[in-house]
Structure formats: structure tokens, C-alpha cells
Amino acid sequence: MKYRYQEEMSPPPPQRVTDVAITRFEHVFEVEPGLMTDHVTQQTFPNWDTLRLVRSRADHLAWMHRHFADKVISGEELLHDLDE
Amino acid sequence: MTVLLGDPVLEELRQILGPEHVLTGKADRLNRARVPAPFPVHRWAERMPDLVVLPASTEEVAEVLRLANSLRIPVVPRDGGTGLTDGAVPLRGGIVVDVKRINQIKEIDLDNRTCTVGTGINALKLNEVIARHGLIYPDDPASYPCSLVGGRIGTSGWSLIGSRYGHTRDLVLSFDHVLPTGRVIHVGDGIGRKITKSSSGYQLKHLFMGHQGTLGIATEATLKLFPKPEAELSPFWAFEDYDSAYRAVGALARAGVATFAGAVLFDEWKVDYLRRDDEAYIPQPSSVKALVCAAMYGYEDEVRAGGRRLLRIARSLGARYLGDEISEGDWAARHDRYATPLHGRTRSGQVVPMSWHCEDASINYTNLPAVRLAWHEIADRLRRESDVFDDWGMFAYTNGATGADYLTEIDIGIWEQRLDDAAWEAWVRAKRDLAAVTLAHGGSISACHGSCREGEVDLVPVELGGGYDVMLDIKRAIDPNNIMNPGKYLLDQAYAEKS
Ligand SMILES: Cc1cc2nc3c(=O)[nH]c(=O)nc-3n(C[C@H](O)[C@H](O)[C@H](O)COP(=O)(O)OP(=O)(O)OC[C@H]3O[C@@H](n4cnc5c(N)ncnc54)[C@H](O)[C@@H]3O)c2cc1C
DSSP, X not given: OOOOHHHHHOOXXXXXXXXXXXXXXXXXXXXXXXXXXXXXXXXXXXXXHHHHHHHHHHHHHHHHHHHHOSEEOOHHHHHHHHHO | OOOOTTOHHHHHHHHHHOGGGEEOOHHHXXXXXXXXXXXXXXXXXXXXXXXXXXXXXXXXXXXXXXHHHHXXXXXXXXXXXXXXXXXXXOSSOSEEEEOTTOOOEEEEETTTTEEXXXXXXXXXXHHHHHGGGTEEOOOOOTTTTTOBHHHHHHHTXXXXXXXXXXXXXXXXXXXXXXXXXXXXXXXXXXXXXXXXXXXXXXXXXXXXXXXXXSSOEEEEEEEEXXXXXXXXXXXXEEESSHHHHHHHHXXXXXXXXXXXXXXXXXXXXXXXXXXXXXXXXOOOOTTOOEEXXXXXXXXXXXXXXXXXXXXXXXXXXXXXXXXXXXXXXXHHHTTOGGGOOOEEEOTTOOEEEOEEEEEEEEEEGGGHHHHHHHHHHHHHHHHHHOTTEEEEEEEEEEOSTTOOEEEEEEEEEEOGGGOOHHHHHHHHHHHHHHHXXXXXXXXXXXXXXXXXXXXXXGGHHHHHTXXXXXXXXXXXXXXXXXXXXXXXXXXXXXXXXXX
């Protein structure tokens, strides 16, 4: 396993989504950093930690679904049925 | 009451509960002196209990109340502490009775499909156990992981999937309840623990539900269970204007689909908030002005059939399906909102940490559009006055399968660290104005959280009309010394009249 500090601590360049949001990783949205300078400042995160947080959020949501039902049905699949 | 070490009250409580279950430390008391709703932080010290007790049984609760009643000490019951009208916050010091140790599952009755639990347990923990029997207890607030059965009874809560299964008042069949004098009664439909409907006598179950701890403490409850659903469907749709979304949510609720569990309507302000501040960031084009989500539960074949019908209805009314990822993610996230770190914006757009306050009401479907505009005007006034406030938009949830009235809430961000008396006063005034709009439109000030907080509470006598005098009579009769949660719901008036 390799670990290079620079690689871990340099996120991909930001892409603007709207005037208040940017994205650096696919499906991960962040508040535009310029709006986090006066009262709440941004922390530096290693890339792996950002991705870990996102993945654990997804795990948590899947766990929450399982509390209520054994299976989640895809709306996209049902819409497809309607079109046929 | 200020309790000193060596105080005889303290000694007696230690005898009843064991010394380790009587807490006097500052951190223990501070932790139980607030709830997640915005709080006059600058006046926190005024709301501290003198001590906290952790009873383990109905008998211990009864002994604590007997003692408190004989010495006229205020008592505040506290479960998860997630109530949003400060119900569990002491206004007069005294004893906080934290019921979290009364959290056992005492019986699971598979034949009658009920279970009996201590009121210190919550639905999430209970469901982890009863899922092994293929069952679910479907009381599902957005505070699902952390509100407890006793607090659900204390507030008469509202469940996200209540259109399918009923709300707390329908799901809690009966409970043991300790009166302020220490007497223990069993309330339910008739005498039975597991009866869902009776017409014997007065309907006391409703009286002892939603009283915000002003009439005693529920300790052990029997709950109605359902088969754990095989399947869930949770579609989320975008609309180009509020009116189409409003028409769609009404049509979904009125469609009469048996597996329909609930639907939510998000207005333009809420969509803006989702785009800029919510952790469930939804990157939608600016043409999207309103959103609707729905949820369905049941066997897979029935959910599929009903789901197709709802998708067809929504599409015919101009809805665009947002895709599985957003639909499923948002619905699951609706059950863990407690964990969300919240922030809002100053008028210059800078991010600030903010607490969340939602003002809830029951509004008839036909009045939703008018209430929405009037409420946002009030939020707008607050925001113009001060950077302490932010408008986080409105939700409206269906209340029943008929869709007659909706749980309607406006969410307002509050920068608590900047609160002072002037900002707090502006806030209290706004709450009163929001409640007045509700009443002017024939609604109820609260569909689930209660209405005993500064501001809205002033309008409770107006909402209840002559019923409020009956409330005063009942309070006086059941709690002769005004020990239970004194100061809430303006019920001190009951005693002023007497003298
Ligand atoms: C993020 C979030 C989302 C929420 N979403 C919802 C929602 O969807 N639906 C909803 O209904 N509510 C919701 N709420 C509000 C809150 O969760 C409910 O009001 C809940 O019923 C309170 O339960 P609790 O255990 O936290 O009670 P607490 O806050 O501890 O107490 C609430 C009231 O009941 C009294 N009480 C407590 N225990 C007892 C008892 N054993 N006997 C008698 N009275 C008692 C207290 O004195 C207090 O007045 C939400 C809150 C948060 C923070």
C-alpha cells in the first residue's frame, strides 16, 4: 500500500455546479469555499476521508431502509413498465 | 427549590432510587435543560433543573411523584429530549425524571400482534428486535432514532408513514400512567391492554396523550404491531411550479391506493434551501420550483401495482421523476434528521451555524397555498430585521389517507450564538404571528409537536375556545398542587382562579 502525502491531500480541481456549490468528486457537492470564510471555515480533509464519509453515509441510508422494508423497489423500473 | 448536598429530599430520593440514580452534577443537569429547538441560550441558567433522577420502574416513578407532590416540588418528565416546543425543559427548576432506564421489552404477543415496552425505549431499538419476528412498530417521526415511546405519548406525535399505519395515538393501545399524586392508572380503550376500540366511559387515552408532561408520566406502553413490509417505494418528483406540485400531492393522497404511506410537498423556498444549504443537496436546474415525494409500503406485488398508479398520476400532472438515487436517499435521510449538522446563510451569503426550528400546524388541503404565502411573509420580515434568522422553506405532509388536512411546517434557521433579548423577542412575536395565520385559516396550531412554547402558547385558549376552561378544570383536578411541568400551556391559570 502506498501513501503519498501530496496525493492524499490534494483533491481534484473543483468544478462549479451553481454559484453556491462546487464538486470535486462525482456526486459529492460542497458549499462554494468563498462562502465559508467569515463564520465557518473549511477544514482540510484527506481525499480518502471525504470519500469514506460519503460511503458511510450511503451505508447508513441503506441500513435505514432495511429498518422499514426488506427490499426497495426501483421507480425507474416501474416507469419503464409504464412506457411499454 | 435549590437542593444542597445533605438535603433531606436528596436523601429520600437516594433511598428510593439508589444513590447512583440521583444526579446533581452540573453537566447532568445542563444536558437535560434543553431540546434541539432554538433556545434562549443567553438565558440558559433560568431553565436548569435542581436534580435529575433515573427511575427503573413504574413503582419508582410513583414514589418520586408522591414525594414531590407532598413537598410541592416541580417535576418534568423527559424521554429523548427531542421535543420541539421545550416540553421537556424545566421552567421552574425541580426534578427532571429521565425515563431512559425504563426501556425493557416486556412482552411480544405474536398472536394479538402487540408488544409491551417501557416508555424509555424508542422505535428504532424496538424494531431491531421485533424484525426477527417479521414485525414492525411503524411510528416513524423524522426523529426516529432518538425520540422515545414516552415522549411520543407526551407529544401525541405524528408519523411520516401515518397515512398507512396511523400516528402515535393510534399505535399506542394503552399505557400505565403515574398521576401527579403518585397514583398509578392504566389508560387505554376500556380496561384492556390490547383493545384498539371501545366505547366504554370517557376516552381517557386521548386525554393522557399530548399533555406534554403536565398530567403525569407514562411508564409502560402496549403497542400495535404490523407485518414488516416486504417492499418500499419512495419516488421523488420535480415540478416547474408550486401549483402543479400542490395539485399532484392532493391527487396522490386522494387516489385511495392501499399501500400509500405518505406524501410530502416542498415549496419554492424549500427547494432553494435544498440547493444551497441542506446536506441532501439536490442539484436541480433552476426551472425546478417545487418537489413532491411519496412513500409506499407492503408486499412487493401490491407496492409495484400501486406504485405504477401513483407514477402515472404524477406524470399526468407534470411531474418529472428525479431518479432512484435521489428518491431513495432522501426518503431514508428523512428518518435521521437529528444527526444533520445545520447551517444557514447571512444576507451576504456567508455560511453560519444555525439551529433548526420548525413551526408545525394542521392545515386543510384547500388552505395550504394561502398559509404558505402568509407564513413566508413573516419569515421574510424576520430576515429583514436580523441576520440571526434564515428562511428554510416549507413542507406539507399528508395527515391521513383522505388528505383532508396536512401537517404543515415552516423551517426557520436561527443563529443561536447571536441571540439576545431583542432577537428572542422578535422570534417569539413571529411565532405568535405564525400561529395567528393558522387559526385565521381554520387550522390547528400544532399537528405533532404541541404548542406550549413562548409565543404560540398565547393562542392556545383562542384555538380551544371554551375547551380551554375544561383543560384548566382537568389540570386542577388531576394535579392539585401544580407539580407536573408547571408553567407549560399557561396552566398556572388553573390555580390563580382557585385562589
Ligand atoms: C430532527 C427532528 C425531527 C422531528 N420530527 C418529528 C416528526 O416527524 N414527528 C413528530 O411527531 N415529531 C418530530 N420531532 C419532535 C420530537 O421528536 C417529538 O416531539 C417526540 O415525540 C418527542 O419525543 P422525546 O422522546 O424526545 O420526548 P421529550 O422531548 O423528552 O418530551 C416531549 C414532551 O413529552 C413529555 N414527556 C416525556 N416523557 C414522558 C412520559 N414518559 N410521560 C408523559 N410525558 C412525557 C415531556 O415532558 C415533554 O413535554 C422531531 C424532532 C427533531 C429534533
